[in-house]
Amino acid sequence: MLELRSLTAGYDRRDPVVRDVSLTVAPGESVGLLGPSGCGKSTLARVAALLHRPDRGRVVIDGEPAHGWRHRAPAHGWRHRAPRAQRTAFGVVFQQPRLSADPRLTLTQLISEPLRATGRAAEAAETVRELARTVGLGEDLLGRRPHEVSDGQLQRACLARALVLRPRWLICDEMTAMLDASTTAALVTAVENYRADSGAGLLAVGHDKVLLERWCDRTVHWGELTRV
Numbered sequence: 001m002l003e004l005r006s007l008t009a010g011y012d013r014r015d016p017v018v019r020d021v022s023l024t025v026a027p028g029e030s031v032g033l034l035g036p037s038g039c040g041k042s043t044l045a046r047v048a049a050l051l052h053r054p055d056r057g058r059v060v061i062d063g064e065p066a067h068g069w070r071h072r073a074p075a076h077g078w079r080h081r082a083p084r085a086q087r088t089a090f091g092v093v094f095q096q097p098r099l100s101a102d103p104r105l106t107l108t109q110l111i112s113e114p115l116r117a118t119g120r121a122a123e124a125a126e127t128v129r130e131l132a133r134t135v136g137l138g139e140d141l142l143g144r145r146p147h148e149v150s151d152g153q154l155q156r157a158c159l160a161r162a163l164v165l166r167p168r169w170l171i172c173d174e175m176t177a178m179l180d181a182s183t184t185a186a187l188v189t190a191v192e193n194y195r196a197d198s199g200a201g202l203l204a205v206g207h208d209k210v211l212l213e214r215w216c217d218r219t220v221h222w223g224e225l226t227r228v
């Protein structure tokens with residue numbers, strides 16, 4: 001179970017963008033979270049994936065409260081305080097692949113980066129080939145860098161990277177917002193194939209009601225999440 005309990009979060013403690021929001025995703029369940037632009041969906045998604053520390057409230061992962069969040073450490077860049085088992089429980093895909101892909105890496109390096117970071121580089125070659133097939137990325141593209149591929153191709157690589165550690169929870173934040181209909185369908189199918197195989201739960205955040213209602217077991221609207 002992924003439980004977001006009474007979360008308050010934002011960028012200014014005096015004026016949080018997420019206020020007392022609660023949401024639960026059951027194992028294997030897919031939940032679509034709908035809301036207008038700027039309401040705080042991305043912020044909530046980042047808190048859920050342990051990338052942004054909430055001001056108040058808890059994230060509870062399979063009964064275990066989250067212990068730490070990613071934070072910026074002076075002179076060290078980003079550091080993660082959550083235990084590895086908790087942070088690798090999540091695979092996250094964001095709206096803009098170019099902002100979340102290091103331009104110096106080839107797609108193979110990009111996809112396998114979480115394996116290298118967790119001491120599993122030896123598995124990279126085979127796993128990347130397999131995942132490239134899962135997300136519909138031709139092998140000829142794997143040696144290219146982000147500026148040499150399209151947004152859709154790069155987003156496929158970002159999805160492959162999100163799946164590489166076989167997370168129990170997937171958080172897709174407007175994953176397909178800038179993509180055409182056929183790439184959207186391919187990415188949604190890749191996520192669903194992975195979920196059917198792994199039993200992972202999904203929180204898909206977006207503003208496309210038709211897409212999320214078709215994709216997910218249930219959808220909730222931002223306005224329903226705040227306790228009254």
Ligand SMILES: Nc1ncnc2c1ncn2[C@@H]1O[C@H](COP(=O)(O)OP(=O)(O)OP(=O)(O)O)[C@@H](O)[C@H]1O
Nearest residue numbers: 011017035036037038039040041042043044174207
């Ligand atoms: N890093 C940041 N620093 C300060 N304010 C931010 C930051 N990121 C987002 N915000 C503000 O927080 C509010 C919520 O933003 P958020 O991205 O969570 O909304 P959203 O619902 O995901 O919007 P969209 O659908 O447009 O992506 C907005 O008013 C935004 O300007």
